[in-house]
Amino acid sequence: MQMLKRFICALIVFFSSGLMAQQLVVEVTQGVDSPVPVAVAPFSWAGESALAEDVAAIVSQNLGRSGFFRSMNRQNMLSFPDREEQVFFRDWRMMNQDYLVIGRIQPHSGDEVKITFELYDVLKEQRLLTREVSAGRNNLRDAAHFISDVVFEELTGIKGAFSTRIVYVTSDSRDAQNRRYRLHMADWDGERSRTVLESNEPILSPAWSFDGSKLAYVSFETTRPVIYIQHLATGQREQIQSFPGLNGAPAWSPDGNKLAMVLSKDGNPEIYVLDLRTRALDRMTQNSAIDTEPFWSPDGRSLFFTSDRGGSPQIYRMDLASRAVERVTYEGSYNARGRLTQDGRFLTMVHRGSSRRFQIAVQDLKSGRLDILTNSDYDESPSIAPNGSIVMYATQDNGRGILAAVSLDGRIRFNMPIPQGDVREPAWSPFLK
Known part of the structure; x- marks a missing residue:
């Protein structure tokens, strides 16, 4: 954690926009010497109909494209925990992950959902934060950027700018x-x-x-x-x-x-x-x-x-x-x-x-x-x-x-x-x- 905060000039992932239907593609050409491994497990969903956005995937992409973190491919994960009691730190250490983000999404009121997410230090086997955020089902991308900002700031000491x-x-x-x-x-x-x-x-x-x-x-x-x-x-x-x-x-x-x-x-x-x-x-x-x-x-x-x-x-x-x-x-x-x-x-x-x-x-x-x-x-x-x-x-x-x-x-x-x-x-x- 303290080691990460020494990288004061860390990158905030940048975004791009499309020309007509075409999309700018973020292509990292140079990052820090040793990007920090972070795993973002798929967030569980307690509702019936499928959500329009994969919140965890967006968070993982945000952190990974920054050049500061290396996001783990979920296909390589041994489990998809959404609560603390389901986290087996030895598994994540074995996969050389330093940090883990888990979360769960539940129906809230009307068209809103409640997202609970947690950040863990795998090496210390310690929970660093737990937060909740509410979002409309049409605004899940905003929620994902917010979560990315929170995680980024906790790990680097720099306010995240994924929501810009x-x-x-x-x-x-x-x-x-x-x-x-x-x-x-x-x-x-x-x-x-x-x-x-x-x-x-x-x-x-x-x-x-x-x-x-x-x-x-x-x-x-x-x-x-x-x-x-x-x-x-x-x-x-x-x-x-x-x-x-x-x-x-x-x-x-x-x-x-x-x-x-x-x-x-x-x-x-x-x-x-x-x-x-x-x-x-x-x-x-x-x-x-x-x-x-x-x-x-x-x-x-x-x-x-x-x-x-x-x-x-x-x-x-x-x-x-x-x-x-x-x-x-x-x-x-x-x-x-x-x-x-x-x-x-x-x-x-x-x-x-x-x-x-x-x-x-x-x-x-x-x-x-x-x-x-x-x-x-x-x-x-x-x-x-x-x-x-x-x-x-x-x-x-x-x-x-x-x-x-x-x-x-x-x-x-x-x-x-x-x-x-x-x-x-x-x-x-x-x-x-």
């Missing part, structure tokens, strides 16, 4: 002249994917509100860039003030009341902040250089952005109270598209150094240390899991855009290849209620 979602943009060609763009949203594992927006024109820069209820993005559906806000629960969307020239790179403030963006309405790309309650627009930068890609500090007191005011693209921080600007990145000739972990300590970015490759890097803002996380040539659009352990990004595979992810310590990597089309512009959701 991502959005991303795909494009595919129907012929030489026509491309189709889609903004997708799905669970982490690619299930329940849906198309948020479909257009013949590009879709860029999707951004989650901090409460996970809304998306902001840029659409060219009117042939010019316009920022929209979409309410995910209702599907309703609204167009933000549209000005001549560039309207781009929306970024939500932590309180959800403001939107930072890039506008060129006065001639040069500058950072502005729009108050969504009053519609008051506040210009934040005024420089002959290009200022773009704003993002907020978690406490809402600072605004970070990319600028070439120093001669090359670098990341800067503005204190919103004083409007004082300081340069944050110095190493390398190019640092852009920054994102912060929720504790505000680590800054991820697209970095170009002496190798001249565009790679994902992370900088510790406390020590100033910068580490290169990826080894490909054209990486872009990093987005951080809400627990701060994994960076998702877009990259190239045989000339085609795919999604990939890497842990903040660089030890775990995985790809999400898609059968056809290009996928770009990923954005990871916050923790969802």
Whole structure:
């Protein structure tokens, strides 16, 4: 248990979504040196008609695809216990399992079921936790992700993010002249994917509100860039003030009341902040250089952005109270598209150094240390899991855009290849209620 908790930068399984009926496939390319063996026995079901989802199988897949755990194939299990008295630890030790998850599902009230699950340390012959969760029979996948989060946090000390979602943009060609763009949203594992927006024109820069209820993005559906806000629960969307020239790179403030963006309405790309309650627009930068890609500090007191005011693209921080600007990145000739972990300590970015490759890097803002996380040539659009352990990004595979992810310590990597089309512009959701 304590050994596991030392792996602070463990992977949280990432999900993918499908293009039309096609599904992104999580392909672990690099994990920790010795993934921890865990067995998830099939959960018993006391009802009559079959359930639509295999909850235990989803939990096992979540943990196994993380690159941090190695899930046991249930075909190799000697028994399927669902209560403590049925657990024979010697059997699980003989099969080299460190941890065991068991569970039972019972009809509850109406369409709901009650799921009781337990986690055991096989080597210590000790029960680590027992929990109950209620779920509708149509929401068993949510329950499975919740169980995975609980188990993951108990074993690693890191809050699980299996219940989160991502959005991303795909494009595919129907012929030489026509491309189709889609903004997708799905669970982490690619299930329940849906198309948020479909257009013949590009879709860029999707951004989650901090409460996970809304998306902001840029659409060219009117042939010019316009920022929209979409309410995910209702599907309703609204167009933000549209000005001549560039309207781009929306970024939500932590309180959800403001939107930072890039506008060129006065001639040069500058950072502005729009108050969504009053519609008051506040210009934040005024420089002959290009200022773009704003993002907020978690406490809402600072605004970070990319600028070439120093001669090359670098990341800067503005204190919103004083409007004082300081340069944050110095190493390398190019640092852009920054994102912060929720504790505000680590800054991820697209970095170009002496190798001249565009790679994902992370900088510790406390020590100033910068580490290169990826080894490909054209990486872009990093987005951080809400627990701060994994960076998702877009990259190239045989000339085609795919999604990939890497842990903040660089030890775990995985790809999400898609059968056809290009996928770009990923954005990871916050923790969802």
